[in-house]
Amino acid sequence: MENGLRVLLLMLAAGALAGCASVRAWLDRDQTAQEPQTLDDLVIAEQEDTLAPPPRVIEPEVERRRIKRPKIDTENVEIGVHYGALSIEDFGTNPSYGVSAAYHVTEDFFLRAELGRSTAGRTSFETLAGDVQLLTGDERYFTYYSLSLGYNFLPGEVFLGRGLAMNSAFYLIGGIGSTEFAGDHRFTVSFGAGYRVLPTDWLAVHVTVQDRVFESDLLGRSKLTNNIEAYVSATVFF
Amino acid sequence: MSGAREYLQVFVTEPYLGLHTGPGRGYPVFHVVGREESVEVLKRRTEWFKVRTERGVEGWAPQHAMLKTVLADGSPFTFDLGNREGFTSHRFEMGVFAGDYGGATLISAYGSLSLNPQLAVELSLGQFLGNASNGVLANLGFAHVFLPERRLSPFATLGTGVVNIDPKATLVSPTDRTDQTAYVGGGLRFYLTRRFFLRGEYRRYVIFTSRDENEEVDEWKMGFAFFF
Numbered sequence: 001m002e003n004g005l006r007v008l009l010l011m012l013a014a015g016a017l018a019g020c021a022s023v024r025a026w027l028d029r030d031q032t033a034q035e036p037q038t039l040d041d042l043v044i045a046e047q048e049d050t051l052a053p054p055p056r057v058i059e060p061e062v063e064r065r066r067i068k069r070p071k072i073d074t075e076n077v078e079i080g081v082h083y084g085a086l087s088i089e090d091f092g093t094n095p096s097y098g099v100s101a102a103y104h105v106t107e108d109f110f111l112r113a114e115l116g117r118s119t120a121g122r123t124s125f126e127t128l129a130g131d132v133q134l135l136t137g138d139e140r141y142f143t144y145y146s147l148s149l150g151y152n153f154l155p156g157e158v159f160l161g162r163g164l165a166m167n168s169a170f171y172l173i174g175g176i177g178s179t180e181f182a183g184d185h186r187f188t189v190s191f192g193a194g195y196r197v198l199p200t201d202w203l204a205v206h207v208t209v210q211d212r213v214f215e216s217d218l219l220g221r222s223k224l225t226n227n228i229e230a231y232v233s234a235t236v237f238f
Numbered sequence: 239m240s241g242a243r244e245y246l247q248v249f250v251t252e253p254y255l256g257l258h259t260g261p262g263r264g265y266p267v268f269h270v271v272g273r274e275e276s277v278e279v280l281k282r283r284t285e286w287f288k289v290r291t292e293r294g295v296e297g298w299a300p301q302h303a304m305l306k307t308v309l310a311d312g313s314p315f316t317f318d319l320g321n322r323e324g325f326t327s328h329r330f331e332m333g334v335f336a337g338d339y340g341g342a343t344l345i346s347a348y349g350s351l352s353l354n355p356q357l358a359v360e361l362s363l364g365q366f367l368g369n370a371s372n373g374v375l376a377n378l379g380f381a382h383v384f385l386p387e388r389r390l391s392p393f394a395t396l397g398t399g400v401v402n403i404d405p406k407a408t409l410v411s412p413t414d415r416t417d418q419t420a421y422v423g424g425g426l427r428f429y430l431t432r433r434f435f436l437r438g439e440y441r442r443y444v445i446f447t448s449r450d451e452n453e454e455v456d457e458w459k460m461g462f463a464f465f466f
Contacts, residue, residue, distance in 0.1 A: 069309075070246045072317070073281040076466070103332070105464045106320065106432045107262050107284045111334065113347075147334045147347055149462070155262045167260040176336050176345050178365050184406075187343045187367045201281070201288065237283070 075237045078102040078204065082116070084231020088142055088181070090219060092121035096142075096229055102150070110150045112173065116229070118142045120181070123219075134218075139183045142227070144212055146190045148175025158197055168197045179214050179227075186214040206233045245278035245290070248307040248315045255307070257297025261286035269295050277307075285320070320433035324465060326387045327355040333437055333463025335364075339375075340455040342368025348463075355386040360395070373403040377421060395423045401445060418446045423457075433464040 079101045086096035098116025105111065120140045126132050154170035174191035192210030199205065212227045256267040261283045269291070271277055277289040277299075285301045307315045318324060331350040338344055346364035353359065358381045365374045379397015402416045425439030438460045445453040 070244045072246060072279050072287075075281050075283050103464075103466075104284050105434065105466075107286065109434070111332070111464070147345070149334075152262075155260070155264055157260065157265070165259065167262075167265070169262075175334075178345060178367060185365070185367050185372045187345070201283075 075202065076104045078104065078110075078235045078237050080204075080206075080233050080235025082114075082206075082208070082231040082233030084208075084229060086116075086118040086142065086227060086229040088118065088120045088227050089216075089225035090123050091140075091142075092123075094118050094121050096231060098231075100233065100235070102235070107155075108152050110152070110171075112148045112150055112175075113145070114148070114177075115145045116143070118229075135182055139181075142179065142181045144177060144179040144188060144190075146175045146177030146188065146210075146212070148173045148177075148190065150194075153193075166197050166199055168195065170195050173208070173210065177212075179212060182216075182218050186216065188212050188214040202237045204235045204237065206235065207231075208233065245280060246315075247276050247278055247310055248289075248304070249274065249276045249310070251308055252303070252306050255289075255299055255303055257289065257291075257295065257299055258286075259297065261288070261298045263300070265298065269297050279304075282317075318466075320465075322389070322429060324433065325389075325429045325435060328352060328465040331358070331463055331465045333461055335437070335439070335459035335461030337457065337459025337461075339364070339366040339457045340368070342366035342371070342373075344457065344459055346459055346461070350381065356383050357381070358383070360397070362399075369406075371403050371405040373401055375399060375401040375419070377419070379421065383427070389429045390426060392426050393424065395421070395425070395439070395441065397421055401443070415448075417448070419443045420446075421457075427463075430462070433466060435463055435465070437461060437463050 079099070081097070081099050083095070083097045085093050087093040096116055096118035098114060100112055100114040102110050102112040120135065120142055123134060126134055150171045150173040152169040152171045156168050156170075158166045158168045160166065171194050172192075173194060175189075177188050177190060179186050179188040190210050190212045192208060194206050194208035196204050196206045207230075209228065209230045212229060213224055214227075215222060216225045217223075250271050250273050253273055255271040255277065257269040257271065258265040259268050271291050275292060277291050280288040280290055280296065282288070286298045287301065287304050288296060288298050290296045301317070301319065304315060304317075309315055318328075329352055331348075331352070333348055335346040335348070336344065337346065344364055344366045346362055348360055348362035350358040350360040360379055360381050362377045363375070366372065377397050377399030379395055379399075381393050381395045383391055383393040385391045398418070398420045400416055401419050402414070404414050421441045421443045423439060423441030425437060428436045430436060439458075441457040443455040443457060445455060447453055
């Protein structure tokens with residue numbers, strides 16, 4: 001109510017100011033319209049010109065309105081969750097889950113940070129020996145993070161029937177990170193490939209397979225272990 | 239604010255503006271917008287703009303084509319680009335490194351906020367994995383870039399942070415400890431292409447331990463980063 005009144009008053013004020021300015025412009029035009037008739041008049045006019053102060057430039061009394069440029073929504077960040085299966089070398093295949101965040105730097109490259117967890121099962125030795133436990137409960141958690149660079153290798157479109165086309169891309173991904181497993185942190189190199197389909201501009205569904213490789217001496221000898229994870233993820237762009 | 243979002247309107251000045259089905263160079267052009275016609279800019283993803291024509295057709299236009307459009311008042315439509323100019327002067331940086339921290343393998347990431355082309359505030363996080371101990375470190379400091387307009391530009395860093403060292407159980411004093419640190423360092427950054435650059439860095443840390451003497455650690459790291 002009060003706002004409405006304020007707006008009305010402001011409009012009135014703006015209108016009045018604009019009106020005054022135009023009235024002044026008309027008066028000025030009238031003065032300039034009087035043209036000198038004779039040579040004498042011209043001389044007098046010239047003398048008056050030199051004596052009189054220069055005509056006052058009308059200063060705008062209303063501040064120029066600044067045009068606000070609507071901000072463009074930049075959607076380069078992609079966050080999401082994933083769920084799948086992780087095959088921990090010697091410890092069987094188990095469900096895994098995690099979160100990820102990615103930043104799309106160019107149409108070809110993106111950076112992705114991932115954090116995930118799985119729980120190791122029993123080795124065949126433990127199963128056969130019966131009552132032997134190689135790891136305690138907490139040590140069975142396989143927790144990893146990775147910082148990776150992805151390359152959209154084969155961008156394309158997926159067609160569902162006649163009426164629906166969804167953008168897609170096949171990508172390669174590789175990075176470094178760390179894995180906490182069996183009571184120790186290990187430097188981990190991960191690499192793999194994924195496939196992404198976008199049902200809408202802001203939603204993506206991925207299927208990714210990555211191998212997480214690190215050196216382990218858990219079972220006596222030091223060796224490189226390959227821990228292959230396959231997972232489905234849902235991400236949103238914003 | 240209520241109602242529909244207001245979008246920026248730009249006018250086509252070239253003979254036509256081609257709209258692609260997706261935000262990528264391979265997606266086919268399915269619609270063209272003629273000269274003098276306008277489009278609304280809905281969103282931007284990397285180097286592509288999603289636009290809507292006066293007739294309501296939505297498609298993606300590349301940034302090099304959008305650079306040739308004008309605003310309603312006739313001024314050119316400008317926006318930040320991933321190029322050398324952006325490398326010289328930008329607001330944010332992020333990057334990932336691999337390296338060596340006192341003999342341990344280091345994984346590190348950083349983010350920076352530029353106060354001007356030469357000075358930036360940087361936050362870096364890292365984890366080191368060694369034979370004797372593991373640990374994490376977090377640092378906040380300043381980076382000063384010399385000659386930011388060059389493709390290869392050196393920089394100096396200075397800052398402070400904390401380190402948490404977790405010695406492996408086989409060692410004599412397996413106590414987990416957190417100490418404050420300070421560092422001084424320098425490095426080089428090299429512009430690659432688009433928004434990417436390489437960054438190599440050396441830092442010397444002083445760890446203020448609770449014992450009689452402080453520890454000093456050298457850190458070398460190399461990685462790539464991007465600006466936005």
